[in-house]
Amino acid sequence: MPRAANDPGAVSSPRLGAPLGGIELRGITKTFGATVANFDVDFDLRPGEIHALLGENGAGKTTLMSILFGLVAPDEGEILLGGEPVSFASPHDALQRGIGMVHQHFMLVPKFTVAENVVLGSVSPWNMALRRAAIERSVAEASERFGMAIHPRQRIRDLPIDVQQRVEILKLLYRGARALILDEPTSTLGPAQIERLFGILRDLRESGHAVVIVTHKLAEVMQIADRVTVLKGGRKTMTVERGSFDEHSLALAMTGRELQELPPRTQVEEDRPLLEVRNLRTQDRRGHDVVAGVSFTVRAGEILGVAGVEGNGQSELVETLAGVLHPSEGEVLVDGVDVTRAHPSSLHEHGLSAIPEDRQGWGLVLDMSVAENLALAGVPEGRFTRYGLLRRRAIHSQARKLLEQYDVRPPDPDLRVGSLSGGNQQKVVLARELARQPKVLVAAQPTQGLDVGAADYVQRCLLDVRERGGAVLLVSNDLDELLKLSDSLIVLLRGRVNYEAPVAGVSIRTLALAMAGTETAKPVAEVA
Amino acid sequence: MSNFPLRVKEVAVRHESTIRSTAGTIVSVALTLGVIAAILAGLGANPWSAGKGLVSGALGNRFNIGQTVMIASLLILTGLAAAIPFSARLWNIGAEGQMYVGAIAAAGLGLELPASTPRWLLCSILVVASLAGGAVWALVPGVLKATINANEVIVSLMMTFIALELADYAITAIWPQPAAPQTRYLPPHAIFPNIWTGTLVTAGAPLALAGVIVAWLVMRRSGLGFQIRAIGLNPRAARMNGMPVGRVTVLAFVIGGAFAGLAGGINVLGINGALVSGFSGNFGYLGIAVALLARLDPLWILPSAVLFAILRVGSNGLQVQTGLSPDVGEIIVATFVILLLVFRVIRLRYAEAQSA
16 A cells, blocks of 8 residues: 555554654653642653553652653653653654553543544544555554554444553554553453553563553552652652562652551451342343342451452442442341432431442542531531531531541641542541441442552551441452452352352452353463 | 742742732733723723713712612622522522512512501511512422422523513502503502612612621531532532432522522512512523622622622613613623633633643
8 A cells, every 4th residue: 555655644554663762851840739749850761661650649650751741841850862852742742752651541532443543633534534444454453563452443432441451552552652651551450451461561562662650559560560660749769670679668668658467357257247238130221230139248347348340230239239329129238227229318327338439429529628528428417517507616626536537638627628639538538438437338449549558548447347346348349459358259240249259268360260250261360 | 748848839839829810810800891892992982981981870979879789689689599509500590580479479468468567577578478489489490300300490491481471460460550560569668668868778788688698608607508519519429428419409499599589579679669560670690690700609799799780780871971772781791791701711721721
């Protein structure tokens, strides 16, 4: 296929991209309003390496990478490409120089095909229409070369999340990117999918690409990174080569403190069932059963873990238990009392608290203050009103107490909750829900997106509920977390419980098999 | 981020952003005035003398000030009628109708109650009647929204059409005043006392001020207002935390409607002394602009309403001064509202871009 001289969009074959020299960020400082996101940060990236950028939430990782791929201009400092100072006016500019980023939330058009998404913006609609076949062929070639196994004619909306991610990566490679930045690439993937992704990244490293993974997960860093740069509070604390770091030293550099082992678990399980769910069915808007007849019991002093690939009914199960979705069938009993279809306020009265998966969407009112968010449930209950007026002093003193008790930073009750970091927002939700001393706690992805320190804190809180004889239903994508905290486990598949066992003797491998629905058939890669 | 040099930088940045936002306000006000001046010049009037005419028409003498005060009182209440439901993201655009029903209730009871009723009692009853009239009218969109999720914009608007017809019926058929498009005059002791000699300012003005205080108390200091705000900012989180969203929806509408009803009551009892056909002059709709300019904050409703009242009352003076049609006053008010909203959006976008 001939290639038009003035068509840099490369219809017939993907651009290989010029070999990349080293990339260096020097003395980067960036402030947003009153927040200092980066302060005098150095960072460098070599061809043929996988470089992990590690840090807690709000450590300035995303800002630093946004500067690298041209979305944000630094206040101070410079970017060197192969020793030459450069400045990027836009992400497009950076991509021209071979640097591209895969965001946590994909930038794909769901209705378009893979090929259309890959060439979107680089090929005119006119060319797309005329040369569809050639473009699709070249996308297929690229997919094959990088071991992606993506069909160019599939529509994005029909693809699972991990394949969508591969399309994002392919999009950048097709346009000649030699340095890829992946922001929290594993946050929505299951164990087998993560393994697959890492395989692709290793291949890219072999072919001389440079890869940055932005993450806060130590296990992944240990697994794949050649070098690690750690950010803390906007400053770089260290850059280390493989072989001279371990999980402990990284955690210390990231949080500034050593992580303690979780306390030993005592046998507190009683026979008293606190949460009983019987044959629960919930339908989505189209009338499909998303929770399709689920039954289980959580006893006093027990944590029941719920595993499953995303979209197998976990979210809907939690929303049903929390009283925001109504089941079409089945029963929910809290300490023997039937609370099926009860309003959230009456669930609270009966001792059920929920930590929603999407804390910003369901848990918090971002534009209200921390103190107001802590009183969100107490006000309708009448705990914070007298003659209909707010007891502002009571709201404030409760807030101060909880902020201290749950170590929320900064401990300022008047701050807008939306201005807190993710970990501290989660602590606010947790503080509010646990302050009620619930008999039953339903926690959905309680540590998702949290840094090590905050996640550790949240896990301790869940164990505390268990220790004092409460029941916890823990829904999590993090299998390590499930195995660490749960007493028993269930696995949801297509809205049903397809696996159920006490935690002793369950391995990640068994869990992964049960999640995939192939208990014994195909072996699935073991993920440490 | 607790190290010293960063702190200094933070403080400096914070100062800079306050200065920038003040500068933004000044620039947008200046641009707004500029555009209005250009429109006036385009219509062949001298913008400077037009401006003078506007200000003296609204504030030039005691009588004019009094007019501005009374119009502001109505706009305060219709502004609150929009602001409170809006805070819960409920778009009550039916304040016009709720105001009419409040006026009908006050006029009707005022004409029908026995003349022997003591003045304080009669006035109190009529005020309560106007509050209740507006509240009942707002109850309909509120309940329909809460129970069957009916679109409150449409329902509240349709209720306005019904209210206008009801008012016409009351004027022409129930209590007609011969040879005038209004009801009979209410007996003198049903009417609010004048409280400022030389003007037409009546007890309606302090009532409207009391409305601001009550609305502020409700929105900022009561459990109900807390829930209204929470529902407006994040209805899902409000529900998840056990708030009775349906009940709060109905109450937000009812409170808003009561304020609009009181505006109607004040018009009858404190301004016209009767239910006059077309008395409103779109105050119900203008209340939406008042509320938006005040960013739904009950305290800011007061200056916002005064500003709109000055524009409204002053446009008579503008007519005298420039010979332009009184419609020009309306054009100025409308231009003013549009430009303010445009500048607000521009500045919000700018602030977002800065912080993103």
